Structures are given as C-alpha cells and as structure tokens.
Amino acid sequence: MRRGESVLAWLFVGALIAFLFLPVAVVVLFSLNSEASTSLPLTGFSLRWYHAAFADERFTSSLVNSVKVAAATAVLVALVGANASFAISRRKSRLLNTFSSFVTAPLILPGLFLGVALLSFFTEIGMQTSLTTVIIGHALVTLPFVVLIVNARLMNLDQSIAEAARDLGATPFQAYRKIIFPLVRPAIFGAILLAVAWSFDEFIITFFTIGGQSTLPILIWGLLRQGIDPSVNAIATIILGTTIVATLLAGWLISGRELAR
Amino acid sequence: MAIRAAPTSEQLDLSARVAMLFRTREERERWLSLAQLTPAMAFLLVFLVGPLAVFLIYSFWVTRSYQLISDWNIENYREALTQGVYRDLFRNTIEIAIVAAAITTSLAYTYAHLIRFQLRRFQNVLLFVAIVALFSGYLVRIYAWRTILGDEGIMNRALLSLGLVDKPLSFLLYSRAAALIVLVNFLVPLAILPIYAALQNVSDDQIDAARDLGAGAFQAFRKVTLPLAWNGVFVAFSFTFIIAAGDYVTPQLVGGTSGAMIGRAIADKFGVTFAWPLGAALSFLTLAFVLAILSVIRFASRRVLR
Numbered sequence: 272m273r274r275g276e277s278v279l280a281w282l283f284v285g286a287l288i289a290f291l292f293l294p295v296a297v298v299v300l301f302s303l304n305s306e307a308s309t310s311l312p313l314t315g316f317s318l319r320w321y322h323a324a325f326a327d328e329r330f331t332s333s334l335v336n337s338v339k340v341a342a343a344t345a346v347l348v349a350l351v352g353a354n355a356s357f358a359i360s361r362r363k364s365r366l367l368n369t370f371s372s373f374v375t376a377p378l379i380l381p382g383l384f385l386g387v388a389l390l391s392f393f394t395e396i397g398m399q400t401s402l403t404t405v406i407i408g409h410a411l412v413t414l415p416f417v418v419l420i421v422n423a424r425l426m427n428l429d430q431s432i433a434e435a436a437r438d439l440g441a442t443p444f445q446a447y448r449k450i451i452f453p454l455v456r457p458a459i460f461g462a463i464l465l466a467v468a469w470s471f472d473e474f475i476i477t478f479f480t481i482g483g484q485s486t487l488p489i490l491i492w493g494l495l496r497q498g499i500d501p502s503v504n505a506i507a508t509i510i511l512g513t514t515i516v517a518t519l520l521a522g523w524l525i526s527g528r529e530l531a532r
Numbered sequence: 533m534a535i536r537a538a539p540t541s542e543q544l545d546l547s548a549r550v551a552m553l554f555r556t557r558e559e560r561e562r563w564l565s566l567a568q569l570t571p572a573m574a575f576l577l578v579f580l581v582g583p584l585a586v587f588l589i590y591s592f593w594v595t596r597s598y599q600l601i602s603d604w605n606i607e608n609y610r611e612a613l614t615q616g617v618y619r620d621l622f623r624n625t626i627e628i629a630i631v632a633a634a635i636t637t638s639l640a641y642t643y644a645h646l647i648r649f650q651l652r653r654f655q656n657v658l659l660f661v662a663i664v665a666l667f668s669g670y671l672v673r674i675y676a677w678r679t680i681l682g683d684e685g686i687m688n689r690a691l692l693s694l695g696l697v698d699k700p701l702s703f704l705l706y707s708r709a710a711a712l713i714v715l716v717n718f719l720v721p722l723a724i725l726p727i728y729a730a731l732q733n734v735s736d737d738q739i740d741a742a743r744d745l746g747a748g749a750f751q752a753f754r755k756v757t758l759p760l761a762w763n764g765v766f767v768a769f770s771f772t773f774i775i776a777a778g779d780y781v782t783p784q785l786v787g788g789t790s791g792a793m794i795g796r797a798i799a800d801k802f803g804v805t806f807a808w809p810l811g812a813a814l815s816f817l818t819l820a821f822v823l824a825i826l827s828v829i830r831f832a833s834r835r836v837l838r
Contacts, residue, residue, distance in 0.1 A: 276650060277650055277651065280646040280650040280651055281651065283642060283643070283646060284643060284646055284647065284651065284658060287639060287642075287643050287720070288661055288665075290717065290720075291662075291665040291717065291720060291721065292665065292668075293676075293680070293717075294669070294672070294673045294674075294676030294677055294680065294717065295668050295669060295672075295673070295676070297676045297679055297680055297686065298669075298672055298675075298676045298679075301679065350571070351571045351572045351575055352572060354568035354569070354571060354572065355568060355569050355571075355572035355573075357565075357568050358564075358565040358566070358568040358569040359569075361561060361564075361565050367565075367569070370569065370572075370573060373576060373580075374572065374576060376580060377580060379770075379771065379774060380774070380778075380819075381774060381775050381777070381778020381779065381795075382775075382778070383778050383779070383780045383795050383798060383799060383815075384778050384815050384818075384819065385583070387587070387798065387799075387802050387808075387811060387812070387815065388583040388584055388586070388587035388815075389579070389583045390802060391583065391586045391587045391590050391808060391812065392579075392582050392583035392586045392587070394600075395586045395590075396582075407579050410575070410579075411575075411576075411579055411580060414572065414575070414576075418572070442560065443560050443561045443564050444564060447564070465667065468667040469667065472667070472669055472670055472671070472672070473670075474670060474671040474781065475780060475781065479802060488670075488671045488672075491671055491672070491675065492671065495675060495785070503675065507669070507672040507675065507676070510669065510672055511668055511669050511672055514667050514668055514669065515664060515667070515668050517667070518663060518664050518666075518667040518668070519664065522660050522663065522664070526656070
C-alpha cells in the first residue's frame with residue numbers, strides 16, 4: 272500500500288518535471304544538431320550554431336547589453352533592497368507594513384502592464400528609452416526578490432544576537448555591520464543571482480523600454496519573426512545555461528523554504 | 533580668518549534638539565531604519581506609482597495625428613467595452629486564463645502536496661527543481677513549444693512516422709489548446725511556491741488528529757489540509773490567472789485565432805497602431821475584470837470551505 276502510493280507519487284512528480292523541462296531539453300538538443308532541421312531524429316553533434324551565433328555582430332552586442340543590464344540591475348536592487356529589508360526587520364510600524372505589501376506589487380502585475388506603463392511614463396517625463404530605462408524596469412521587478420529573500424533570512428536570525436551586540440556597547444550601525452550583515456550576506460548574494468537570472472531572460476518589459484537597442488531575448492524575438500534560423504537554439508541555450516547556473520548557485524546560498532513564500 | 537559670531541539662543545536650541553533626536557538607542561535606530569528604507573521607497577514611488585499614474589491618466593486622453601492630447605474623456609473605455617472585437621478578446625482572455633490558472637493550480641497543488649507529505653525525504657530537492665524550472669526561460673520556452681507542436685515539429689513527425697496520421701495535425705499549434713499548454717508550462721513552477729509554503733504550515737499532528745477521530749484520507753484533506761492551505765492555493769491561482777490574462781507572447785507566438793488574447797491587442801496599441809490611450813484603457817479593464825473575478829472566487833470559497 273505505502274509502496275504503491277509512493278510509486279504513484281513518483282510517477283506524477285516525474286511526469287510533471289518532464290513536462291516542465293521538455294522545452295528546455297528540446298532547445299538544448301537542437302542547438303547541438305548538425306543540420307538546420309528542427310525535427311527528430313538528430314543528424315549529428317555539432318557546435319556550428321554556436322560558431323554562427325558568435326560570428327554574428329548582433330549576437331555579441333546583444334550579449335554585452337544583456338550582461339550590462341543584468342549586472343547593473345543586480346547591484347542596484349542589492350543595495351536598495353537589502354537596506355530596505357534591514358529596516359523592515361528591525362521594527363514593526365504601520366509605514367513598514369504598508370511598504371512590505373507595496374514592494375511586492377510589481378510581482379503581481381503582468382509584465383505587459385508594467386512594460387507599457389513604464390513606456391508611457393518615460394515618454395511623459397521625456398526620458399529616452401535605452402538600456403538605462405530597461406535597468407529601471409528590471410530593478411522594479413527584481414527588488415521584491417531581494418526584499419523578500421533577505422527578509423526571510425533576517426526573520427530566521429536569532430534577534431538576541433543583535434541585542435547582545437548592542438548590550439555589549441555596539442551602536443545600531445555597528446551591530447548591523449559587524450554582526451547582522453555577515454549573517455545575511457549569503458542570502459543577499461543568492462537574491463542577486465536570482466535577479467541576474469530573471470533579468471537575463473526578461474523579454475516583455477525590455478521590449479517596451481529598450482528603444483533601438485537589443486538584448487539576447489530581444490534578438491531571439493527578432494530572429495523568430497524572420498523565419499527559421501537554427502542559431503536561435505544556440506542563443507536560447509546560452510540564456511538558459513546562464514539562468515540555470517545562476518539559479519543553482521542561488522539555491523546553494525539560500526534554502527528553498529526561504530524562497531517559497 | 534573670520535571670527536565666528538557667538539551662537540544665538542535660537543541656534544543652540546536647534547542643535548540641542550538635533551542632538552536629542554539621536555539621544556536614545558530607539559531614536560538612533562529609527563533614523564537608521566528611515567535612512568535604509570528611503571532609497572527603496574523613493575524608487576517605488578517614482579518608478580511604480582509614477583508609471584501607473586501616467587498610464588491611468590493616458591487612458592482618459594486621446595491621440596490625434598500621432599500626438600497624445602490631454603482632451604479628457606471616457607471614449608477609450610466606451611470603445612473598449614462596446615466594440616465586438618474587444619468583447620471577443622476579453623471573453624477569450626478570461627476563458628483561457630481561468631482554465632490555464634485552474635489546470636496550473638491543480639497540477640502545482642498535487643506536486644506540492646506529494647513532495648510535502650509523500651516524498652518528504654526528497655522535498656528540498658524537488659522544491660528546488662521547481663525553482664530552477666521557474667527561472668529557466670520564458671520566451672525560450674514558448675519558442676520551444678513551436679518546435680514541438682509545429683507542422684514540422686517533433687510531435688507531428690512522431691505521429692507521421694508511427695503512421696497514426698497521414699498529414700501533419702496543424703491544429704497542434706496556433707490553437708487554444710496550444711496556448712493553454714504553453715501557459716500551464718511556464719506558470720506551474722510559479723504556483724508551486726506559494727502552495728508549498730502554505731502546506732509547510734499544515735502540521736502532521738493536525739492531520740493525524742483528524743484521522744484518529746475517524747476521518748478518511750479524503751475527508752482529512754477536504755476538512756483539514758485544504759482549508760489550512762487555502763490561502764496559498766488562492767495566491768497561486770491569483771498569480772497565474774493575472775499573469776495568464778496579461779500575457780502577450782503566448783497568444784502572439786502559439787495562440788492563432790482561437791487562442792487570441794487581449795494582451796496582443798494591447799501590445800499592438802503601443803506598437804504598430806499608435807493608440808496608447810485605448811491600450812491603457814484595455815489594460816485597466818483587463819485588470820478590473822480579473823480582480824472582480826478573483827474577488828468572487830475568494831468570497832465563494834470562504835463559504836464553501838467553512
């Protein structure tokens with residue numbers, strides 16, 4: 272009975288995981304296919320689509336832009352978000368409660384809605400769309416990641432640690448810098464990595480706020496509209512590789528339970 | 533070297549007051565908190581509240597010869613609500629999004645429930661697998677489904693070579709079914725997280741108590757586990773419903789005509805056809821419909837689960 276139940280459980284869980292990762296597997300497989308065809312059976316192993324991608328100036332410039340945007344977004348949200356978490360965790364007040372629900376709003380709104388709203392705003396205040404506006408859009412959505420994750424870590428910390436430091440004569444700033452910050456540093460880095468993963472893959476907000484430039488997802492979108500180009504699979508695999516590695520590293524730094532909130 | 537004037541009593545009073553502000557530990561802490569919160573607050577006020585306000589204002593404006601004009605009116609909302617094309621798109625969108633959210637939430641619930649209660653030795657790994665899936669591609673994923681479902685795609689090739697069909701099934705792609713498959717595919721990981729978090733709060737003792745008192749497995753689930761986890765389930769459903777209703781890439785790349793959704797029309801208003809005010813009105817109406825439906829579900833579920 273018990274065994275039968277767990278076989279069924281594994282069947283469901285395995286099937287769902289297969290369904291979730293099927294598209295990922297397809298993209299990776301065809302990126303390594305020697306022929307341009309995107310149907311089975313595979314004709315042989317080759318890296319030609321990666322060579323084709325790296326030889327294309329549009330790819331290299333998009334890659335550089337994607338890296339710039341992800342890095343700038345990560346630094347911005349880490350500084351702004353982690354500080355906000357410290358403030359939230361330190362004491363409860365009505366202002367802070369309002370802020371906590373306010374900060375998660377971008378996660379709940381569809382990307383399209385945020386994208387066109389940001390486009391309207393930048394147009395209205397006369398700000399040219401560029402990589403800077405993309406970074407602002409990405410920071411808006413990744414800020415809640417950082418605040419929620421760092422906050423989860425801070426809640427798990429024993430509050431008496433900071434109190435002990437202060438009773439021994441540390442100022443609040445010293446207690447924060449010397450005691451609390453080192454303890455939450457892994458969570459901050461984990462949150463940064465998730466922000467990077469999200470930013471590197473983001474398409475909709477980028478699409479509306481980038482103006483004439485391009486990131487990797489924007490390049491893929493353009494290639495899709497031009498018809499079949501097998502190097503799309505190689506570019507897609509590069510995006511997937513980056514986001515999956517970043518997520519794996521993040522998982523090493525923060526626990527799943529801190530994420531499932 | 534200038535000789536400083538002696539401080540007046542008023543200045544003394546001010547500096548004394550500033551010193552007072554930082555006198556106690558609580559006061560110093562309050563100022564530190566404020567300093568740490570200000571950048572995030574300012575950022576959100578400018579780049580979240582600002583854009584939403586401008587967007588709302590635009591929905592009451594008009595465009596004339598490719599210029600936005602602040603000629604206040606509710607024409608955009610009237611057009612969005614009365615024109616048949618938008619009515620059909622709204623209906624399609626709500627139908628597709630609600631079905632997608634329902635399937636997604638059921639699959640995600642089953643997954644979360646199984647890893648929490650039956651495969652608990654592996655729950656951390658299996659939860660992490662879901663998180664990796666969450667961050668592994670949006671556009672890439674949707675594009676991959678075209679490779680899987682297209683006329684020349686894996687599915688049709690397999691069916692052809694097995695002799696099950698003699699020409700490719702063109703309805704696999706560009707259909708409502710395709711839109712649903714794709715939406716469910718990228719929404720499931722998002723739904724797993726809040727449900728799993730809610731199931732964490734259901735203790736084994738509570739379920740055991742129900743079972744000891746004679747409840748069957750289903751009854752214990754229905755009367756104990758589900759009500760306790762309901763907030764998480766509802767959050768998962770709401771998230772997936774909102775995101776599905778506002779999606780634009782899925783209908784564009786795999787939806788076809790039967791899978792056409794409002795997101796594509798909204799995006800067009802900000803692209804080829806310069807009709808931002810109408811696009812803004814369509815966006816707010818979509819959000820309003822979705823929130824109204826969610827409130828009804830919330831209200832109804834409260835009654836049923838009591």
